[in-house]
Amino acid sequence: MSKILVVSGHPRLAQSLANRTILETLKEKGPDFTLLRLDEEGWEPQVEKDQALLKDADVIVFQFPIFWYSYPALMKHWVEDVFAHGFAYGTAGTALKGKKFQISFTTGSPASAYRAGGPNGHVMEDFLFNFQQIAALCGMEYEEPIYTNGCAYIPGVSPEFVKDRVIKDCEAHGAKLAERLKELLK
Numbered sequence: 001m002s003k004i005l006v007v008s009g010h011p012r013l014a015q016s017l018a019n020r021t022i023l024e025t026l027k028e029k030g031p032d033f034t035l036l037r038l039d040e041e042g043w044e045p046q047v048e049k050d051q052a053l054l055k056d057a058d059v060i061v062f063q064f065p066i067f068w069y070s071y072p073a074l075m076k077h078w079v080e081d082v083f084a085h086g087f088a089y090g091t092a093g094t095a096l097k098g099k100k101f102q103i104s105f106t107t108g109s110p111a112s113a114y115r116a117g118g119p120n121g122h123v124m125e126d127f128l129f130n131f132q133q134i135a136a137l138c139g140m141e142y143e144e145p146i147y148t149n150g151c152a153y154i155p156g157v158s159p160e161f162v163k164d165r166v167i168k169d170c171e172a173h174g175a176k177l178a179e180r181l182k183e184l185l186k
């Protein structure tokens with residue numbers, strides 16, 4: 001049976017609303033998956049254990065909030081250590097070849113802010129080229145990203161209706177991801 005590894009890059013998942021909602025919805029509606037929580041693993045990744053998890057998976061999902069137009073530093077640090085030469089890339093580095101690579105993320109800014117001439121200066125896809133290239137270098141199949149904009153909720157500051165909307169949007173996101181993963185397993 002095909003296997004899914006979901007790597008959660010949120011540095012504080014317990015305090016998350018959007019990414020936690022997506023992961024909870026995926027657990028409820030999606031196919032079985034192994035969850036690797038980088039906030040629990042911390043800044044010293046267990047490289048061999050995590051490489052074995054990656055090797056074992058047919059589908060690799062990166063679940064994260066956008067921080068400074070990219071993935072959180074904790075997740076990038078993990079990639080730097082775990083996607084090593086001779087494992088993920090290089091002549092002998094073929095462990096990830098042929099695997100499906102799905103990115104799934106949330107942003108604080110609304111969709112309208114991601115456009116040329118807008119507050120974020122570029123469309124969302126412009127910020128994703130590095131994931132596409134990671135997939136290309138490692139020989140993985142880059143799947144169409146799934147993302148939800150406008151997920152900024154600050155307890156005690158944001159009005160409650162924002163919380164309700166973020167939960168609703170992220171439940172829809174989780175359901176979409178669940179369907180995508182079922183498709184990818186076929």
Ligand SMILES: Cc1cc2nc3c(=O)[nH]c(=O)nc-3n(C[C@H](O)[C@H](O)[C@H](O)COP(=O)(O)O)c2cc1C
Binds near residue numbers: 110153
């Ligand atoms: C350090 C930091 C940097 C952020 N940078 C961005 C950014 O570049 N673009 C954006 O749209 N949102 C940005 N945000 C907002 C987060 O993406 C948003 O709060 C997150 O997606 C909500 O997910 P959560 O509830 O799981 O934490 C940033 C938030 C933090 C804390």
